[in-house]
Amino acid sequence: MLELNGIMKGFGGRTVLDGVDAAFLPGTVTAIVGANGSGKSTLLKLLWGELGQDSGSIVYDEKPVDTASESWKHLVGAVPDDDALVDGLSIRGHFRLCGGFSGLSRDQVAERADHLIRLFGLEEAMHTTRSADEASRGNRKRLALALALLGEPRVVLMDEPFSGLDAERAAALATILRLLAERDRIVVFSCHDDGITRTAADRYALVSGGKVTIGHMEQLPPWSAQAIDTAGALPWLA
Amino acid sequence: MERAGDRYSRSLAVAGLRIALQSLRRADDVLRSRNRPEGALRGVTAYLAGFAAIRTMASTYVFLSTLRPLASRADAYGLAVLMTIAGCVPLAAVLLFSRSRLDITWRLSSLPLRISDRLVIASLEPAIAALPIAVLASLLPAIAALPVAPQSPTDYMKAALWYPLVTASLALGIRSLAGALGACLHGRTTVAPNHGRTVALAAVLLISAIANPDPIVNEHGFFIAVYRSKLAVSVARTAGLDLPLAPGSGLLALGAAIAALAFAALSALMEDAALRHCRARVTLPGSRSGSLWESWPMAAVVDRKRTAFWSLLACLALALLSVVQSAAPVVPLAVAAAIMLIRSISALAFIATESTTTRRFALIPARAGVADRTYFMTALVLAALVVAPLMAAGLIRMAQSSR
Numbered sequence: 001m002l003e004l005n006g007i008m009k010g011f012g013g014r015t016v017l018d019g020v021d022a023a024f025l026p027g028t029v030t031a032i033v034g035a036n037g038s039g040k041s042t043l044l045k046l047l048w049g050e051l052g053q054d055s056g057s058i059v060y061d062e063k064p065v066d067t068a069s070e071s072w073k074h075l076v077g078a079v080p081d082d083d084a085l086v087d088g089l090s091i092r093g094h095f096r097l098c099g100g101f102s103g104l105s106r107d108q109v110a111e112r113a114d115h116l117i118r119l120f121g122l123e124e125a126m127h128t129t130r131s132a133d134e135a136s137r138g139n140r141k142r143l144a145l146a147l148a149l150l151g152e153p154r155v156v157l158m159d160e161p162f163s164g165l166d167a168e169r170a171a172a173l174a175t176i177l178r179l180l181a182e183r184d185r186i187v188v189f190s191c192h193d194d195g196i197t198r199t200a201a202d203r204y205a206l207v208s209g210g211k212v213t214i215g216h217m218e219q220l221p222p223w224s225a226q227a228i229d230t231a232g233a234l235p236w237l238a
Numbered sequence: 239m240e241r242a243g244d245r246y247s248r249s250l251a252v253a254g255l256r257i258a259l260q261s262l263r264r265a266d267d268v269l270r271s272r273n274r275p276e277g278a279l280r281g282v283t284a285y286l287a288g289f290a291a292i293r294t295m296a297s298t299y300v301f302l303s304t305l306r307p308l309a310s311r312a313d314a315y316g317l318a319v320l321m322t323i324a325g326c327v328p329l330a331a332v333l334l335f336s337r338s339r340l341d342i343t344w345r346l347s348s349l350p351l352r353i354s355d356r357l358v359i360a361s362l363e364p365a366i367a368a369l370p371i372a373v374l375a376s377l378l379p380a381i382a383a384l385p386v387a388p389q390s391p392t393d394y395m396k397a398a399l400w401y402p403l404v405t406a407s408l409a410l411g412i413r414s415l416a417g418a419l420g421a422c423l424h425g426r427t428t429v430a431p432n433h434g435r436t437v438a439l440a441a442v443l444l445i446s447a448i449a450n451p452d453p454i455v456n457e458h459g460f461f462i463a464v465y466r467s468k469l470a471v472s473v474a475r476t477a478g479l480d481l482p483l484a485p486g487s488g489l490l491a492l493g494a495a496i497a498a499l500a501f502a503a504l505s506a507l508m509e510d511a512a513l514r515h516c517r518a519r520v521t522l523p524g525s526r527s528g529s530l531w532e533s534w535p536m537a538a539v540v541d542r543k544r545t546a547f548w549s550l551l552a553c554l555a556l557a558l559l560s561v562v563q564s565a566a567p568v569v570p571l572a573v574a575a576a577i578m579l580i581r582s583i584s585a586l587a588f589i590a591t592e593s594t595t596t597r598r599f600a601l602i603p604a605r606a607g608v609a610d611r612t613y614f615m616t617a618l619v620l621a622a623l624v625v626a627p628l629m630a631a632g633l634i635r636m637a638q639s640s641r
Contacts, residue, residue: 050600073603084597088542089535097535101604101612131542151603 001025002047002155002186004212007056009042016042018210020056024155024188029181031201032190033220038207040190041081044159047188048078060155074102077153079189081160083144085132091122091143094132095150102151109150116146119176121169137164145173149180156180158189162196174200194223279436286443287374290328291381293450297321298384301453305460311389313460316471317453318385319480320462322397324451325378326405328443332375333409335439376402386483393483400482400491407498414505418512437548441555448559536616539595540585549624553577557631567639571632574625581624585617 007020016039024030032040045051047058049067057064065072086094092113099109117123125139132143141164148156156177162170177200180187188205191197197204197220204220206213301309301317309317383397452463453471461468474480482491553574560570589596589610599609 048601050597068606070603070605073601076603078601080597080601082594082597084594084601086539086542086595086598087593088544089538093535093538097539098598098602100535101602101609103603131538 001061003059004047005057005059007043007046007058008054009039009046009051010054015210017046017053017207017212020210020212022205022212022214024186024205025203026154026184026186027181028203029177029187029189029201030203030205030214031197031217032188032205032207033192033197034207039210040207041159043205043207043212044078044157044188044190045080047155048076048080048157049073050080074151075154077148077151077156079141079144079148079158079161081163083140085140085143087133088131090130091117091126091132091135094143094147098147099150104151112150116149120146121172122146138166138169141165142169145176153185155186156188158187160191161189162191162193162200170196177201279440283436283440283443284374286440286447287328287332289447290325290443291374291377293447293452294321294325294378294381297451297453298381301385302388305453305455306385306388308455309385309460312475313471314385314389315393315480315483316474317460317462318383318394318397319474319483320469320471321382321385321451321453322379322401323479324446324449324462324464325382326401327446328378329372329375329402330405330409331439331442331446332372333406334413335435335442379405396482396491400495403495404498407495407502411498411502411505414502414509418505418509421509421512437545437552441552444556444559448563536612537620540613540617540620546620546624549577550627553624554627557627560628560631561634564638565635567632567635569632570628570635574628574632577625577628578618578621581617581621582614585614589613 002024004020004022007017008015009017020043032043034040042051046053047067049069049072052068058067059065060072060075086097089097095109095113095116099112100106104112117126120142122139122142125135125143129135129139132140135143141161145158145161148158161173165173174196177187177189181202189201191200198217202217204215204217206215206220298321301314306314379402380398383394383401386397387394449464454461454463454468460471462471463469475484478484481487481494556573557570559565596610599613602609
């Protein structure tokens with residue numbers, strides 16, 4: 001189990017996370033939801049070690065973890081919102097670079113890369129692009145997802161993994177997330193799409209006002225549309 | 239009521255202006271960026287073009303102020319022709335090696351323009367991108383032709399206009415043909431790296447600067463010194479190089495100019511057709527090039543702009559020149575040290591700057607800083623490989639000097 005105890009994080013004078021207590025369970029897919037700027041990405045960055053918390057602790061399997069440590073990074077597969085791909089590096093080069101530093105053998109990297117390339121449908125992109133930054137947004141996202149699963153992560157953290165994916169790929173990703181949960185992984189992702197969230201996740205973590213509320217997906221309140229004065233909006237397009 | 243034609247002309251002008259400004263802004267971005275050796279390379283290129291302009295002005299001044307009383311009309315014409323041809327070399331180099339027009343073609347395709355207008359703007363775009371250097375290079379033939387001016391202002395105008403016109407047409411035609419060929423061979427639809435062009439431009443300007451064409455006179459007549467050899471100015475007439483100035487050759491010169499212009503236009507049309515055709519092509523599996531670094535991914539990250547090969551070629555050329563010209567050993571060694579220093583600082587700056595790459599480094603499950611250190615060490619190794627010819631040239635020159 002991955003627990004957050006009294007996590008506080010602020011930027012400048014603004015507190016984004018204000019004493020967050022939450023627990024993410026193995027075998028479940030949790031969707032982090034909330035308004036723009038509510039702190040979803042900050043929460044994920046704290047978990048994969050890109051940011052450090054101002055106070056509070058993160059506990060995994062009843063042991064506090066240093067999220068900046070190498071051992072924690074081995075346990076985590078992370079997909080940042082911008083995919084964090086390397087300029088000038090080919091798709092296979094990404095697997096070699098990340099796999100090499102992760103301590104995987106050359107054969108292991110090649111075998112897993114072939115599998116992930118097939119699983120995420122990256123074959124065509126490999127042949128039509130020289131470096132990953134030339135690939136389409138959807139292909140870059142799929143490469144970032146594949147890289148997160150190259151090692152043997154126990155915790156899979158994804159920031160907006162469905163953005164840029166077509167409906168078919170999004171459905172495939174939802175299946176993969178479910179598969180990871182069935183294999184006792186902790187799966188956490190952020191998402192703005194209500195339909196995808198309800199399909200792919202079985203729990204939600206609602207970030208609002210610096211706090212996190214966790215519950216079963218059936219308990220997630222329906223999202224209400226932002227109130228817009230339709231009569232007075234866009235007067236120049238009248 | 240506004241006519242559709244007026245509105246169309248205005249949209250064409252606005253599109254042209256927007257492209258010109260974007261090209262200049264991009265050139266400015268390169269010069270301002272702290273992490274791109276290309277900015278330094280462009281600075282060197284501009285310096286070399288400026289050097290050529292000053293050298294040509296000095297040669298013309300020397301002729302007009304001191305050598306002119308000694309020169310016959312034939313000498314003055316021959317000198318002007320050869321100096322003008324030499325002055326056209328930087329212009330040709332700028333037009334041949336300035337940035338590719340692939341990216342502008344993409345941008346133009348989104349604008350509501352007629353194909354002919356699109357083609358005109360696309361053809362002019364390389365000149366806009368290299369505008370500062372192109373302006374300097376365009377001045378050279380006009381300065382070099384000045385020895386003719388005291389003899390005949392009309393002939394001066396002919397020389398000052400005909401040679402640059404033909405040179406520019408041929409250069410644009412050749413680059414269009416090369417572009418068409420490249421599009422057919424590679425089938426690339428994205429912007430190709432153009433560092434090779436920048437390096438080639440700098441190399442041509444460097445060779446032109448080292449050649450240093452200079453008028454001299456001795457008891458045997460007028461000559462132009464190129465490198466350390468002498469070329470008689472009378473060769474201009476015997477070789478038929480004085481086409482626009484030779485008596486009775488007006489129609490022939492006009493025909494040659496029209497043929498050159500037609501060549502440029504036809505080549506541009508061919509390139510446009512090739513680019514549009516190749517855009518629809520799908521690259522076949524296994525046809526991708528540039529997988530040299532596949533087995534050493536960090537080198538691919540360091541050389542992400544694929545400049546190492548071209549830098550190596552430039553260093554090789556400079557090393558050869560150093561040895562052939564018997565340069566002081568400190569010259570290649572100092573250049574090598576400067577390149578090492580620039581590449582080291584560039585690598586450090588890259589590591590220190592937040593980017594998707596450094597973000598990925600931070601996510602890699604390795605000890606903190608291992609990826610960064612590997613990046614820096616790889617950058618150093620790559621820089622050492624690039625400057626190896628210069629180091630070798632420096633050592634060879636040191637050995638030669640100590641004998």
